[in-house]
Amino acid sequence: MKTIVVTSTRPYTGKSGIALTLIGILADRGRDVGYFKPYGTMPVHAGGLLTDEDALYINRSLKRPSELADVCPVVRSQSFVEDVLAGGDVPGLEAVRDAFQRCATGRDIMVVEGPTEPAQGTAAGLSPASVADLLDACVLVIDRPRPTDLPEDALFLGSALGSRLGGVVLNGIHEAHTTIVAERVIPFLESRGVPVFGALPHDPALGSVTVAEIVDALGGTVLTATDRLGDTVETFMVGAMGQDKALRFFRRKARKAVITGGDRADVQLAALETNTRCIVLTGNMPPGPAVAARAEELGVPMVLVETDTLSAVETLDALIGRMRLHDPGKAARIRGMFEREVDTQRLFAAFGID
DSSP states (O other): OEEEEEEESSSSSSHHHHHHHHHHHHHHTTOOEEEEOSEEOSEEEETTEEEEHHHHHHHHHSSSOOOHHHHOOEEOOHHHHHHHHTTOOOOOHHHHHHHHHHHHTTOSEEEEEOOSSTTTTGGGTOOHHHHHHHHTOEEEEEEOOOTTSOOHHHHHHHHHHGGGEEEEEEEEEOGGGHHHIIIIIHHHHHHTTOOEEEEEEOOGGGGOEEHHHHHHHHTOEEOSOGGGTTOEEOEEEEOOSOHHHHHHHHTTOSSEEEEEETTOHHHHHHHHTSSEEEEEEETTOOOOHHHHHHHHHHTOOEEEOSSOHHHHHHHHHHHTTSOOTTOHHHHHHHHHHHHHHBOHHHHHHHTTOO
């Protein structure tokens, strides 16, 4: 049996989506593929058990799911954090290894979703390097390089993993940076002993959310265009300026949500004249009748929330940009990009998979 640990250099690099993609590719080639996530960070209850949200979804997608209690043996819940800080016991590495073995029984290949960044899991003894050693596995690193800087995140993690490093896949490369990544970044990493199997382009649709998801996250009330809650939002902007400046500002981005005070009719009207998918009105202040009528006419939902603008910004910042695996269309989209842009033959060979 072969084991691939998929880890990343920092949050929101697409690690979970790529893990799911590898499972799908290998399963379609006739392999019995299992999944394991030793350290979860998105607590959710299912069937009376505490597990990880992505682990729950990916395990259910398998042709032969593992027992839920084994799939993610350590979950970073608030009580777990408090227990660790108080010096309490945490699940031992032997328990993690035993859970992995139960998930791996009868499998050809195991895809293990490792920590989100190099330091994550250290308090529980489950850093990326520790997981690789514990499970006797090689590691696929997912990195989202900063084009104006050196690719030191991938270099650092590759050095920390040593012989456990299988290679790297770069993700989220904007079109303007494809040349420098192909001609400078990838050759640089290869020259330092870090194999790069491919680079996936930036696709804002993968991090999009629906207006309905924004409403749920903010606990808002929809005042207009209730039939447009399925529209997708790819980014957000904050409106806190005069109307003339706001119009120029809002034209910079399409398919956006605009967050502004409920008393800023000038900003709301400016947002409605650009490609805006919804307007979030903070402070529990509804819009004037003229603005609401214009929003209804244009089919733009106006969402009334009790929270302040800063809190709304923090919520949307955490919501937008993170790929949600539960959307089959997005999963298919990232798989298509992966198969086009990544040298899968070289990748699988690096992990000893024929």
